[in-house]
Amino acid sequence: xxxxxxxxxxxxxxxxxxxxxxxxxxxxxxxxxxxxxxxxxxxxxxxxxxxxxxxxxxxxxxxxxxxxxxxxxxxxxxxxxxxxxxxxxxxxxxxxxxxxxxxxxxxxxxxxxxxxxxxxxxxxxxxxxxxxxxxxxxxxxxxxxxxxxxxxxxxxxxxxxxxxxxxxxxxxxxxxxxxxxxxxxxxxxxxxxxxxxxxxxxxxxxxxxxxxxxxxxxxxxxxxxxxxxxxxxxxxxxxxxxxxxxxxxxxxxxxxxxxxxxxxxxxxxxxxxxxxxxxxxxxxxxxxxxxxxxxxxxxxxxxxxxxxxxxxxxxxxxxxxxxxxxxxxxxxxxxxxxxxxxxxxxxxxxxxxxxxxxxxxxxxxxxxxxxxxxxxxxxxxxxxxxxxxxxxxxxxxxxxxxxxxxxxxxxxxxxxxxxxxxxxxxxxxxxxxxxxxxxxxxxxxxxxxxxxxxxxx
Numbered sequence: 408x409x410x411x412x413x414x415x416x417x418x419x420x421x422x423x424x425x426x427x428x429x430x431x432x433x434x435x436x437x438x439x440x441x442x443x444x445x446x447x448x449x450x451x452x453x454x455x456x457x458x459x460x461x462x463x464x465x466x467x468x469x470x471x472x473x474x475x476x477x478x479x480x481x482x483x484x485x486x487x488x489x490x491x492x493x494x495x496x497x498x499x500x501x502x503x504x505x506x507x508x509x510x511x512x513x514x515x516x517x518x519x520x521x522x523x524x525x526x527x528x529x530x531x532x533x534x535x536x537x538x539x540x541x542x543x544x545x546x547x548x549x550x551x552x553x554x555x556x557x558x559x560x561x562x563x564x565x566x567x568x569x570x571x572x573x574x575x576x577x578x579x580x581x582x583x584x585x586x587x588x589x590x591x592x593x594x595x596x597x598x599x600x601x602x603x604x605x606x607x608x609x610x611x612x613x614x615x616x617x618x619x620x621x622x623x624x625x626x627x628x629x630x631x632x633x634x635x636x637x638x639x640x641x642x643x644x645x646x647x648x649x650x651x652x653x654x655x656x657x658x659x660x661x662x663x664x665x666x667x668x669x670x671x672x673x674x675x676x677x678x679x680x681x682x683x684x685x686x687x688x689x690x691x692x693x694x695x696x697x698x699x700x701x702x703x704x705x706x707x708x709x710x711x712x713x714x715x716x717x718x719x720x721x722x723x724x725x726x727x728x729x730x731x732x733x734x735x736x737x738x739x740x741x742x743x744x745x746x747x748x749x750x751x752x753x754x755x756x757x758x759x760x761x762x763x764x765x766x767x768x769x770x771x772x773x774x775x776x777x778x779x780x781x782x783x784x785x786x787x788x789x790x791x792x793x794x795x796x797x798x799x800x801x802x803x804x805x806x807x808x809x810x811x812x813x814x815x816x817x818x819x820x821x822x823x824x825x826x827x828x829x830x831x832x833x834x835x836x837x838x839x840x841x842x843x844x845x846x847x848x849x850x851x852x853x854x855x856x857x858x859x860x861x862x863x864x
Contacts, residue, residue: 411453418456420449431456435463435472481609483522483530483600487514490603513596517542522597527604532615535594539618542593543584590618629830630791631800634808636784641667643782647774656774661730663774665723666767667798672720674802674820677795679707681770686762688724705821712821727766731757803831 410421418433429452432441440463446452466472491514495507521538522530564570585593594616604610632640644664651660670680687704693715701716701724760766772795779785779793786792799820806816813832817824 411449413453413457414460418460420444420452420456428452429456431459433460433463435460435467480526480528481604483525483527484519486527486604486609487519487523487600489607490600493603494599509592510596510599513593514600517593518597518600527601527610530597530601530614532617532619535597535614535616536619539590542590546584594618629800630787630789630793630797631804632784632793632797634805637671637801637805640778640782640784641671644778647778647781658730658732659769659771659774661726662767662769663771663778665727666771666775666795667778668723669716669720669727669766670795670798671801672717672723673701673703673714674799674806674816675703675705675714676707676799677770679705681765681767682706683766684762685728685760685764685766688766690721690724708821714819714821724766728760731759800831803827804835807832807835 410419412419418431420429420431422429426443427447429444429446429449430441431444431452432439433456434440442459444452444455444459446455463472491511494510498507521541522534525534598613598616601610601613605613641664644660644667648657648660648664651657666680669675670677675683683703683705687706689702690699691702692698693700698718699721700718701714701720703714703716705712705714775795776785784793803816803820807813807827813824813827817827820827
């Protein structure tokens with residue numbers, strides 16, 4: 408970048424790479440000033456810069472040059488950097504790496520572009536509310552920009568006599584405000600960064616970050632399967648396991664069928680089921696009911712916990728325990744030479760699962776979603792998408808509908824009674840006792856004989 412100094416180095420005249428004009432900068436009373444000369448000729452730019460500097464000096468001497476106070480406090484960007492540094496180290500092996508990554512993404516994508524250069528004392532309830540409005544406006548601008556880019560690309564391809572294969576500009580997803588949970592997660596990240604600043608004495612107190620005009624959230628139930636839908640689901644998965652179409656899909660189809668039944672009879676979270684090893688599962692006889700059940704040592708979201716299954720999970724686990732690993736795994740050989748070489752190999756002996764092997768190697772998401780589509784159960788009546796987590800919700804709801812104790816269900820599912828009451832018991836009709844609701848106060852009958860005698864007297 409070419410630069411020159413005039414008036415003994417008091418003024419710097421320079422040109423940026425992407426600008427045809429010369430810029431000038433000078434320092435007056437310890438404060439830096441910059442401006443563009445609007446000149447592309449160096450002598451003219453130097454003359455402009457000299458006049459501009461003398462004018463600044465005159466304003467300063469007359470007291471007309473307002474000094475911009477320097478920020479002595481820390482900015483939100485510094486607090487966010489310190490929070491990320493501490494949080495990643497302190498929560499190592501205690502929080503999922505994806506959870507930590509989520510905080511970083513929220514800071515980089517949304518919070519730092521808005522709060523990054525603000526002083527910590529400038530962040531208050533008003534600026535947080537303005538941030539919520541800014542998020543809504545940014546979503547609208549992104550949607551409009553996507554539609555404009557699609558329209559421009561379509562015109563360019565049509566002018567070049569090419570076919571446009573993208574989505575029509577009018578079909579671009581309309582802008583909608585961020586959901587309440589999305590904004591809540593972003594404010595949680597903001598609050599954690601501000602608490603980091605408080606711990607380092609960069610901020611005196613935490614501002615009120617709660618949303619104004621907050622109304623009570625609508626009670627909605629999480630997507631689950633009713634008893635009839637659950638029966639339809641595992642019958643569909645069983646039919647697919649018996650007739651997968653191609654033999655190389657049979658082992659995976661059988662695994663998905665048992666996965667559906669095991670989660671529906673234990674209430675395990677999907678990540679807990681994927682971490683489950685054979686040494687974590689024991690078949691025991693329940694002392695109270697006398698039935699054979701599974702005792703499972705669970706490792707997942709809440710650390711180590713325990714779960715006792717329904718009796719229906721025993722046969723499912725026995726199938727998993729006695730099912731040899733299918734060989735060869737993966738895609739079948741395509742060329743004749745490769746197929747001949749594979750056929751010439753001696754057959755491998757069946758390899759039964761070992762105690763340290765997981766029950767469900769691989770997630771089998773594609774097959775599970777295919778089973779949902781075949782059964783027509785991908786969405787519930789409210790349009791909520793069902794996933795493997797819906798099997799846990801199904802277990803909880805069916806247990807409550809059968810009259811199980813809510814505290815014992817919460818302990819068995821490694822959650823709280825409050826969560827179950829909020830997301831499950833609120834929408835189940837079986838939690839309402841009609842005999843107590845429809846009680847009527849008995850009517851007292853007056854003694855007609857006593858009334859008639861009183862009237863005679």
